[in-house]
Structure formats: structure tokens, C-alpha cells
Amino acid sequence: MNFRYNHSPFSYKRRRTREVKVGDIGIGGNNPIRIQSMITADTRDTENSVRQILELERIGCEIVRLTVPSQPDADNLPNIRKELKRLGSKVPLVADIHFTPSVALKSVEWVEKVRVNPGNFADKKKFAVRDYSDAEYKEELERISEVFLPLVSRCKELGVSMRIGTNHGSLSDRIMNRYGDTPLGMVESALEFIRIAESIGYKDIIVSMKASNPQVMIQAYRLLCSRFLELQMDYPLHLGVTEAGDGKDGRIKSAIGIGSLLEDGLGDTIRVSLTEDPIHEIPVARLLADKFNSKIPPEADGISYSEFRNPYTYQRFYSRPVNIANVLIGETHPVRVETVLPFSSSSDFNSSLANLRNFAKALSLDVELVSVPFPDDPALREELIESAGSSPIPVGVLVERNELLYADDTEDLKPFAKVVVDPFHHFQNGDLLMDFLKTREGRGMTELRVQSYQIESLKGLPEMLQSNGIESVAFSLHSSHILHDYRKLAKILSDWDYPIVLNGEFQDEETALYEASIGIGGLLTDGIGDILRIRVPSAEPETVLQLGFDLLQATRLRLTKTEYISCPSCGRTLFDLQSTTARIKERTGHLKGVKIAVMGCIVNGPGEMADADFGYVGAGPGKVHLYRGKEIVLKNVPYEEADEKLVELIKSSGMWVERESLETF
Known part of the structure; x- marks a missing residue:
């Protein structure tokens, strides 16, 4: 092919x-x-x-x-x-x-x-x-x-x-x-x-x-x-x-x-x-x-890289399983969402983490991994180490300074479940990098994050890691060209099985939504990525956490809420699609993983909702057909009764959960 x-x-x-x-x-x-x-x-x-x-x-x-x-x-x-x-x-x-x-x-x-x-x-x-x-x-x-x-x-x-x-x-x-x-x-x-x-x-x-x-x-x-x-x-x-x-x-x-x-x-x-x-x-x-x-093609056109995927079908890029304080990544484990929190004191951090967990619980989400910038202040480091040790969520650190790490720095990094370092900026040579990674083996995962202009320098590093017996390593990039640069990284790693962390850093929420969707979302549809981490300094951590899970929902890799397939309406539509969709969401929005299609007419109805669990399709003026999968279960239901009949259909199919029981759980 x-x-x-x-x-x-x-x-x-x-x-x-x-x-x-x-x-x-x-x-x-x-x-x-x-x-x-x-x-x-x-x-x-x-x-x-x-x-x-x-x-x-x-x-x-x-x-x-x-x-x-x-x-x-x-x-x-x-x-x-x-x-x-x-x-x-x-x-x-x-x-x-x-x-x-x-x-x-x-x-x-x-x-x-x-x-x-x-x-x-x-x-x-x-x-x-x-x-x-x-x-x-x-x-x-x-x-x-x-x-x-x-x-x-x-x-x-x-x-x-x-x-x-x-x-x-x-x-x-x-x-x-x-x-x-x-x-x-x-x-x-x-x-x-x-x-x-x-x-x-x-x-x-x-x-x-x-x-x-x-x-x-x-x-x-x-x-x-x-x-x-x-x-x-x-x-x-x-x-x-x-x-x-x-x-x-x-x-x-x-x-x-x-x-x-x-x-x-x-x-x-x-x-x-x-x-x-x-x-x-x-x-x-x-x-x-x-x-x-307004996009100008780059001078370096990527011709030196060759295709490593089948671009016409989904197949996840295989990576070895790695344990981060009992959170498993890679292999067949779901793509994880990592959240970055600030750290100014233990009390502020614990409060932020508690708020994040409460927010996630209300949406039936999980706070899986948390990272904080690695402090320069020794006293703050001690406080962070203590907080990480007592945290119910694995806590990692991101080393962000653009200078070498010294012995006291690397010693302070040892206790953390996950550490993000730059293999070229933080270590004077390959031997010092290998020494550090050896001390990290068995303690947690080390993420090697490189600048986009140094991608070529990664060639040969996987061989060095293997020869030194280093296994608990993942790779990531700091890049403004997420889709293309991560494909280059995946090509370099295609003969190896190291996990990949999809890292995106954006200036505001709107930019994050669109750029992360294009770059990180595009990579997820390619099967690339084991962890995703989005950083928006101006946004609340809760907003960024939800964006990560929304990307996984949109790519159908993790359904953490009800999935809706609803058409944009047109002159063929047989009811007010916007208000109807809003009503159905109000009744069914708590049904995690259930897929519901709301279609204004039959043109794209049965087929476009073929992978939906249930369908609500306009059949004529004031009439609705209700589907289970591709099968019409109820025909010509009066519009005024259709919402309730849909709920009854979901219940009879064994896919209904009461809101109260979810909240209690």
C-alpha cells in the first residue's frame, strides 16, 4: 500500500x-x-x-x-x-x-x-x-x-x-x-x-x-x-x-x-x-x-524522515509499560493526563490539589499525575519533597532552568515519582546523564524533554540508554510545531519502546484549545502519546485538566462523559435542534461513556450515528424516531414525549445510572 x-x-x-x-x-x-x-x-x-x-x-x-x-x-x-x-x-x-x-x-x-x-x-x-x-x-x-x-x-x-x-x-x-x-x-x-x-x-x-x-x-x-x-x-x-x-x-x-x-x-x-x-x-x-x-513553509522540509505509520488506520504507537507510583502508562494502559500546579508553599499546594480533585470527582474524572516546577530555593525544595511524600497523587517535578544540574540538585530530584529534565542543557556530557538516570531506576520515571531544534541530537540516545540498562525513561519536546516535530520524535523512537509525553505550552485558554486540538489531538489520532501535559499559566488548573480529557474524548480514546453526535441544523431539520440538544444533555449528561446522536432529519441519521448507542432522529413534523444503534426501536414518537421515551430506552438497555448514585460514589 x-x-x-x-x-x-x-x-x-x-x-x-x-x-x-x-x-x-x-x-x-x-x-x-x-x-x-x-x-x-x-x-x-x-x-x-x-x-x-x-x-x-x-x-x-x-x-x-x-x-x-x-x-x-x-x-x-x-x-x-x-x-x-x-x-x-x-x-x-x-x-x-x-x-x-x-x-x-x-x-x-x-x-x-x-x-x-x-x-x-x-x-x-x-x-x-x-x-x-x-x-x-x-x-x-x-x-x-x-x-x-x-x-x-x-x-x-x-x-x-x-x-x-x-x-x-x-x-x-x-x-x-x-x-x-x-x-x-x-x-x-x-x-x-x-x-x-x-x-x-x-x-x-x-x-x-x-x-x-x-x-x-x-x-x-x-x-x-x-x-x-x-x-x-x-x-x-x-x-x-x-x-x-x-x-x-x-x-x-x-x-x-x-x-x-x-x-x-x-x-x-x-x-x-x-x-x-x-x-x-x-x-x-x-x-x-x-x-x-499566513503560514510559510519551513526551509527544512522533513524529507530526511520517512513514514513510519499506516496513516489510513489507527494503531497505537507501542511503548513499554512504566509504573509511576502505581499509575501505569504505556502498553495498553489509557493515555494519562498530567496537570501542572504551582508550588509556593505546602499549604497552598495541598489546597490547590484538593480543589483539583474535588473538581475532577464532580465530573467523574481522575487526577492521575501532578507536576510542579522544581524550586531553586533549598527550603522550598524540602517542603516540596515532604508534600510529595504525603500526596495521594503521584507528584513529579519539571526542571525548567536553562543551566547545568549539580550534585545537590540531582540528589534532591531522587525522591520524586517523575522528573522532567533536558538531557542536553542539564548535563555536561552523556556519562553524567547516564549516571543520573541509573540513580533514578526503580524510583520513578524520568522524562527527557528536548528543545525542537535538538531533535536530531536524539539519534543514538536510545541505543545508549539500552546499553546502560535504563528502562524508566520517556521522551517529550518543547516545540511550537507540535504535530510535525513529535512525528519526527516518534520516527526516531520507532525501533524502540520508550513512552512519549505530549507536551504543549500555550499563552491563553483559546490558543490552548485550538493549538492543542490541532497538535496533540492530531497526534492522538495517529496513535502517538502515552501522557499528555498542557500548560496555560493564565488558566485555572481545573480548566486545563478538563481540556486534556476533552481531547481524549474527542479522539475516542477515553470516554469520560456522555458523547453527543449532533448535526448543525439546516432547512431539513424537523425540530429546534439547539434547544432539543440542550434538553437531552440536561437529562443524560451524567452517563459516562454513553454515545447519543441527535439528528434533525433522516439524511445523515441512521448512518452517521452508526456507532452511537442511541439515536434521536426527526422523522416528520412533530415526530421522532428513537434508535438503539442502527435499529429503530420506537417510530413516530410525539415530540413532546420523545425525551422521556429516550430515557426509558436507555434504562431498558441497562445503561442508565442515576445522578444521585454517581454523586454518592
């Missing part, structure tokens, strides 16, 4: 694509990363549709999408276009099409771009199991071509572009039976439609591979780009994590999926899908796009 999907996994360089025009807006080529969103108004409601389009345009949205589910919706597009023209709007419009080729042919006359979903444009999804012979499969493709080509021909005549947008949740039964519910199935679904379009010379195409799980989404885009390289296709990419949810969780998922792909040089236009008013999507998208629109 070809593992190449971009210029290099170890440095930034944007993928070269053709330019595709959406009205006057160019996507791909030398254009900046474009920002788009989707209105939630009913497309038959001219006034509200125009109002939302203008609101998005005013705050910097460059392309606006509308859902066009039926003929009456398509019939109203001329009215929307006329009113926008009267008001001086120039933003290009995109018609979002599912199920209805005839509606697509009507819509294409009034928009600059059409989005089709290859999973349901000419195919059905009934979760049917069937084996297709090659001849039968070919016949199906010929049938699809007959349905799809009239739209392609009209787009070509009018100069209208097209997004071929695969959704993980709505792969056709035909694709599912041949390729499974996989990134490969997503890619092949899009390629089939691309080949049909190319058969008549149409190439004004943009492609997307969306999923609610950032890990699946990332793998699918990488695999698509690998296939594009093989097939010499250069179509631009539209990036998005679908059904990302709302609030902080929705922003973290979006930053992990969209941001880490942009960091790999992939992506030409983005949409952040939040279960909030569409205008709230634009600042998030702008923050992500601006970071990369």
Missing part, C-alpha cells in the same frame, strides 16, 4: 490543486483557504433565508449553502436570488442535494455550486446485505451514470461547480457491501462519481470526506489524497467534521479534524459544523483558516 498522501508528514507544504470557481470565488490553486457555512432557515422561507445569508456574508462567510430537499424548495431559489441581488449581495450560493436528481436539475439554474452526496443521489440505503458480482456492480454503476450525467452536463453548460461530498454515515448499501463502513468505502464512493463526471470532460469538482468521528474523517481524507496522487487527480478539498456538536466539544472536534489536515497541507475550503446559530461557525473557521493562510 502507498502510504504517501502529502508532501511530507514532518513539515508543512500545502497540496497543489487545480482552481475551481464558485461564482467569483476561487477554491484551490493559489487562493487562500475559503470559509463557508450553511443556513438553517427553510429554503421556502425567502425572508429568513435571505436574512441568514446576509448575516453570514457580513461576518466574512465567503460561500453559503442552502438545503434543497424538494421541488417547492427549488422553485423558491429564484425568489431568494432576486432578493439577494436587490440587496447587493454577491456571495455565491450552493444547493445541497440528497435523494432527488430532479430537484438538482432545477436548482442548478440558480446557484453557483451544487453539492451531491454519492451515497444517496442515485442509490438507496436500507442496511441491506447483498453480494454483488462484478457484472452486477458494473450494471449498478451504469444505472448511476444515467441518473447523474444529466446534472453534470447542465453544470458544465452553465459553468456551475460541484462538490462530490461523501458522508461516512450515508454510504450506499452497494458501497457498504463491497468496501465496508470504512474510509476506503468513502473514497471509492467519491471516485465513482468523479470518473462519471470526467467521462464528459467535467472537472469543476471539489471533494469532501466527512464523518462525525475526527479519526475516521482524517483517515478518509488522507486515503483520498493518496488515491489522487496515484490517479493524477488534483481536485480541491472541502474539509469538515460533520455532526461535531456544540460548545467547546464541537470546537475541539472540528480543530482536531480540520486543523490537523490543514497542518498536513490538505484542504482548500472549510466548514465548521456546530449545533449553534450559523454565525458562530465563522469565527472558528476564520481562526483555523488564518493560521494556515
